[in-house]
Amino acid sequence: MTELARPSIDFPSGRASALSRLWILTRKELWSFLVNPTSWLILFFFYLYRGIETYNLVLALRDGGDADVFGMQYLAGSSTYWAVVLLPSLLTMKAFAEEKRTGSLELLMSSPIQDHEVVIGKYLGSLLFFALLWLPTMLLLLVLQSPLFLDVQLSLTQVSVGYLGLFLLGSLLVSVGIFTSSLTDNQLLASLASMLAAYALMVFPPQLAGDQTTVDSSLLPMVIEQISVIQHLGSWFFRGLIDTGHVFFYVSTSLLFLFLTTRVVESRKWR
């Protein structure tokens, strides 16, 4: 048996730092969204729906609607909820499923990059694109509420906290989407799974809350309150109120799903 060659570490190719690798990957993910026709199609339908809704809101206000609730209506319109259920799953379905299907994951993983960096890079890429999609709607709201147009005088805090809420919920759902995408090599399955998860998160807590009178427990309402994202948005963020408990909930669950995704991605080694 030949003796093993001892280390002769003199790599002509250097190694990027963890942070720069993360940025390189995030940038590439973001760029992939921008050059992909599907993203533009998603964007088109999102803005179309949102545009019609906003138009109707503005008409209603002109016809003597309540100016005080305009901001709330704008933020909490049905397009918001549809977008929150659909967008993260559509944006993240490709993340791992597509790379697994084509085999490019193998190529990606043969580069000097850690598994968790790949997961975080993909998460950040999708989350940034999600945020980018909302940015114009925020600018539109700021323009509409100004004295030049509707003059409904929303506070800047309410608008920015409202969008912070959307961003945090987006973060949770993007990480769920990344997770479901890592489980399969079928994009459709991945997106359906994360849509269902998002839908369940929207629908079940209020229903359970409705039933809670029959359940004699002090813990359950607390748990339901904790995960009731509709209530977080409607009663807190969209009114410009922040509960650090809610922020903690979104950040920790996002991290949890990113951690789970990393474990799934790592598990390929041992199968």
Added chain:
Amino acid sequence: MIEVQDLIKDYGSFRAVDRLSFSVAEGEIVGFLGPNGAGKTTTIRILTGFHAASSGQVHVAGLDVLSNSLDVRSSLAYLPENVPLYPDLRVQEYLRYRAAMKGVPRRKVRSSVDEAMEKAGVTEMRRKLIGAVSRGYRQRVGLADALVSDPPLLILDEPTSGLDPNQRAKIRDLIRALQWQHTVLFSSHILSDVEDVCDRIVLIHRGRKRADGSLEEIARLHGDPELQMEVRTDAYTLPSLLEGLPLKDEPILKQLGSSWIDVRVHLHGGEDGEDRFHDQALDLLDRRIKERQLPLRRLHLHAPGLEELFASLTLEEEAVQA
């Protein structure tokens, strides 16, 4: 550059790689051969850290592939079998991303990418979408990707499959030009490419190593040379000519014209140092022919090519099992 010792990889109850040991020295171009499902890709995936070994030791550049995974990965470049690239990106865009990812310093990214595109011959395609270029170009973009960080070790899985003969020749030239600056592990089904490019061959079958060495060495160890002879004789005399020779199978006879017979038969190969043994057999045959004063047009001992060796090393076992 590569040291594999007693490598085992089990997928559930299926053993894909079974106590495989081989090494590749710096600057060598080694052909990694085997039929489909022999365990080539699994071994390569373990080398690149995509899979972990069930047991055994794998070192690349003197570093353990599991505990020094990142260092190992920055010293190698890998071209997977189907060249999975992102179709939405442009060639140059993709290569710049890959260069940065592989740790090419920012100010060098442009020049490294230009150089790699030049070497792989894709410069004229730089602005094309990867999804829009032909299979041959995609393969070369994959090669440019492998070359962009100028790593000491290149692992190429089927780099010439699906290409036309001209494109294959170009890739072969390119790989040959890499020698001395890079170590190359080259897996392929196209045996002529391997014969053409590689210094050494490692042949595996059912996860085990069946042969390791230069083509000549493998031929001497494992091949059965074929005796070809055209002699003017009849079927009654022929057995007395061949008697006592180390025949492996029944001679195949072909009548050529009036009385010439073309005889083809395999001689036993096998143990080391049998060159002399074969020479003796030839001498014996020659003497017998001369004694009988038979006219002889051709007498030739034909060493087996890689294709025959490949078949004999990978089919033998199946025949035995059947």
